[in-house]
Amino acid sequence: MKSLIQTRDTRSVRVFLIGVELQTRTAAEVRESLAELEELATTAGTQIVGEGVQKLAAPVAATYIGGGKAQEFAASCKQNDVDTVIFDDELSPAQTRNLEKIFGCKIMDRTALILEIFGQRARTREGKLQIEHAQLQYLLPRLTRYWSHLSRQRGSTGSIGGEGESQLEADRRKISERLEKIAGELDKVRSQRETQRAGRQRSQWPLASIVGYTNAGKSTLLNRLTGARVVAEDKLFATLDPTTRRLRLPTNQNVLLTDTVGFIKKLPHGLVEAFKATLEEVVQADLLVHVVDISHAQAEEQIDAVNTVLREIGAAEKPVLMVFNKIDQLAGNVAPLLREKYPHAVSISAKTGEGIEPLLAELGTQLRPVREFLDLRVPQEKAAVIARIHAVGQVVESRYGGKNARFKVRIPPHLRDEFSPFLVP
Numbered sequence: 001m002k003s004l005i006q007t008r009d010t011r012s013v014r015v016f017l018i019g020v021e022l023q024t025r026t027a028a029e030v031r032e033s034l035a036e037l038e039e040l041a042t043t044a045g046t047q048i049v050g051e052g053v054q055k056l057a058a059p060v061a062a063t064y065i066g067g068g069k070a071q072e073f074a075a076s077c078k079q080n081d082v083d084t085v086i087f088d089d090e091l092s093p094a095q096t097r098n099l100e101k102i103f104g105c106k107i108m109d110r111t112a113l114i115l116e117i118f119g120q121r122a123r124t125r126e127g128k129l130q131i132e133h134a135q136l137q138y139l140l141p142r143l144t145r146y147w148s149h150l151s152r153q154r155g156s157t158g159s160i161g162g163e164g165e166s167q168l169e170a171d172r173r174k175i176s177e178r179l180e181k182i183a184g185e186l187d188k189v190r191s192q193r194e195t196q197r198a199g200r201q202r203s204q205w206p207l208a209s210i211v212g213y214t215n216a217g218k219s220t221l222l223n224r225l226t227g228a229r230v231v232a233e234d235k236l237f238a239t240l241d242p243t244t245r246r247l248r249l250p251t252n253q254n255v256l257l258t259d260t261v262g263f264i265k266k267l268p269h270g271l272v273e274a275f276k277a278t279l280e281e282v283v284q285a286d287l288l289v290h291v292v293d294i295s296h297a298q299a300e301e302q303i304d305a306v307n308t309v310l311r312e313i314g315a316a317e318k319p320v321l322m323v324f325n326k327i328d329q330l331a332g333n334v335a336p337l338l339r340e341k342y343p344h345a346v347s348i349s350a351k352t353g354e355g356i357e358p359l360l361a362e363l364g365t366q367l368r369p370v371r372e373f374l375d376l377r378v379p380q381e382k383a384a385v386i387a388r389i390h391a392v393g394q395v396v397e398s399r400y401g402g403k404n405a406r407f408k409v410r411i412p413p414h415l416r417d418e419f420s421p422f423l424v425p
Contacts, residue, residue, distance in 0.1 A: 017051035019088040212291035213302035214262030217325040221350040251364040251394040294324035371410040375424040
């Protein structure tokens with residue numbers, strides 16, 4: 001699908017950002033949201049030439065912002081040769097059409113911008129399908145403005161055949177057919193993931209999914225813990241496609257650790273729906289590792305935004321390990337209110353490695369219920385069995401004396417039968 005952001009030549013797209021301060025929002029919240037919109041626009045490769053904010057009691061039905069303010073912003077955009085105006089909130093198709101007439105340039109909302117970024121960054125076939133599905137769903141109700149100048153086509157038999165379908169109807173039909181086809185392909189992806197998940201479950205390894213706000217440091221943490229080479233940039237949505245790697249804890253326990261797409265405030269519902277196949281890894285996880293950029297001024301609001309998405313996908317009741325990341329960028333200590341609210345949170349720097357050992361210890365503690373405690377007596381000549389105990393189990397206590405060695409050990413439940421001949425009655 002063609003990019004949602006287009007320009008007349010090869011220069012960077014020049015954009016103007018617009019936010020609205022409603023009664024339900026404070027000025028500080030609007031500024032923070034606009035700052036994030038600016039980051040999104042920069043990530044999309046645009047050049048920001050200005051921004052504006054209007055204070056309103058409620059959005060205007062026809063143009064979202066007031067007509068006078070729209071004319072004022074439009075004059076500024078014309079003066080600065082703006083290609084695209086981006087609104088911080090979702091616009092209706094009618095509002096978009098009306099604003100394009102006033103501004104005389106392309107109008108986008110926050111949803112379209114996020115879809116643009118996802119379209120640029122999707123690498124796998126699955127990711128591209130998910131993005132295309134979300135983009136087409138967004139485009140479908142907005143087709144009218146693209147083809148409003150066209151009249152109906154005539155039937156192939158001339159006047160006898162009467163009028164054919166309009167170009168708009170033809171495009172709607174094509175998009176609906178494509179959406180149906182993509183949905184079928186995503187069902188196959190979901191089936192493949194279930195098969196892969198069943199294979200992992202046979203090994204009885206617990207699954208931990210890394211979740212968090214975009215740019216909180218999730219990919220950097222996965223790389224630090226597992227040696228993976230996932231792209232980790234200081235950009236929003238640096239990675240989209242999930243990556244799963246094995247992590248061996250100091251307790252001798254294997255864990256499957258999955259890095260997932262970052263969340264964001266006002267994440268489009270259609271995008272969440274499109275990524276359901278990917279986000280199933282979160283729903284199926286035994287533990288969620290919620291990574292928070294603790295150095296960010298809006299850290300608590302970002303936690304709330306992540307929790308909102310987790311509720312939307314049905315993962316709100318999962319056990320969660322809070323991880324306060326980027327303590328190397330923190331001027332002082334973790335905010336007392338956050339520390340009080342999340343007393344078991346682990347503070348780390350995924351970049352420098354500080355706090356990683358306590359994090360691994362806490363992961364072992366949180367996932368310990370999936371192990372069974374056994375008391376074993378093994379003849380010392382059975383060196384292979386003793387080596388196997390150390391390889392797959394967490395040895396709590398060991399004693400060597402006489403003909404037998406005694407072990408108190410935690411092992412995965414599915415290995416109990418392997419060691420049952422050596423159980424102490």
